[in-house]
Amino acid sequence: MAISNVSNAPAAIAEVAPASAPHVVLGQKTAKKKRVIGIGGWILRIGLAVLFLFPILFMFVSSLKPDQQIFGNLSSIAAFLPIGNISMDNYSAVFDRVPAARFLVNSIGISAITVVAGILVNSLAAFALSRMRVRGKTVILTLIIATLIVPFETLALPLVWWVNQLPSFELTEMGFMFSKGWIDTYQVQIIPFVANAFSIYLFHQYFESIPKELDEAARMDGAGWFRIYRQVVMPLSGPAIATVAILTFLPAWNSYLWPLMVVQTEELRPVMVGVQYFFQLNVSWGEVMAYSTLITLPVVALFIAFQRSFVNSIASSGVKG
Helix, strand or coil: CHHHHHHHHHHHHHHHHHHHHHHHHHHHHHHHHHHHHHHHHHHHHHHHHHHHHHHHHHHHHHCCCCHHHHHHCCCCHHHHCCCCCCCCHHHHHHHHHCCHHHHHHHHHHHHHHHHHHHHHHHHHHHHHHHHCCCCCHHHHHHHHHHHHHCCHHHHHHHHHHHHCCCEEEEEECCEEEEEECCCCCCHHHCHHHCCCHHHHHHHHHHHHCCCCHHHHHHHHCCCCHHHHHHHHHHHHCHHHHHHHHHHHHHHHHCCCHHHHHHCCCHHHCCCHHHHHHHHCCCCCHHHHHHHHHHHHHHHHHHHHHHHHHHHHHHHHHHHHC
């Protein structure tokens, strides 16, 4: 009986082997398909990166050339290459033509304060809606999100009237002076943009992904809500903080319409308002490109510094949502 079983073994193996062969071929085809998709994905990413990089590259290279060479190179690849009459003259001319340094300092200060205040205010609002027992918080969050559909242009004129009614305090040699209206001040460029509906929503979604058992454990140790916010929730929300910082910094840095409406003094103007200086008399496109490069560098540096946290936060919020 044992001899019969042994003699039948090769036949059994022969029957099993052909049955498993299609699975091996299918697995090889699947692996090959994945490789092709992976290579195609990288080609697509590189193509998109090059496509979006071209304007930035053209801007930077053109900032090093005189106007005649910029227009002369437009029909060739030389428009994207730092060749020919290359110099830093356009950058020197920018600082001679406009108070670029003052504009940069103003924008850096306004954007930094807006970012810090925005992270604090919006995270506190999101924390209350996410972790605390607030009656009707779903309705409140819905109303906050609904404000995103209202364009800023429809609110600009009423907002100008309101900020002109607010009290203002100024420190002078005689002490604190009281006046009415925020027009032509730094605070009018900061305060109206601290609270942001999308930042509240983003913080709320990220806070929802943090286990609430951590709150309960902290409460058992005698921690209050603010201590939970400060020592438990916020230290775990680094990606959300980085994302909100980027999304708050960009509109603050790129603000043009609002400062144009409420700021008349040149010393208080941000960088974007300075662009109009180059189109008032003789337009020098080399200087325009140089100024554009100067005001683009901080944004690029900020995104490179926080890009990983930005992607992680968007991914976490998307999965939770």
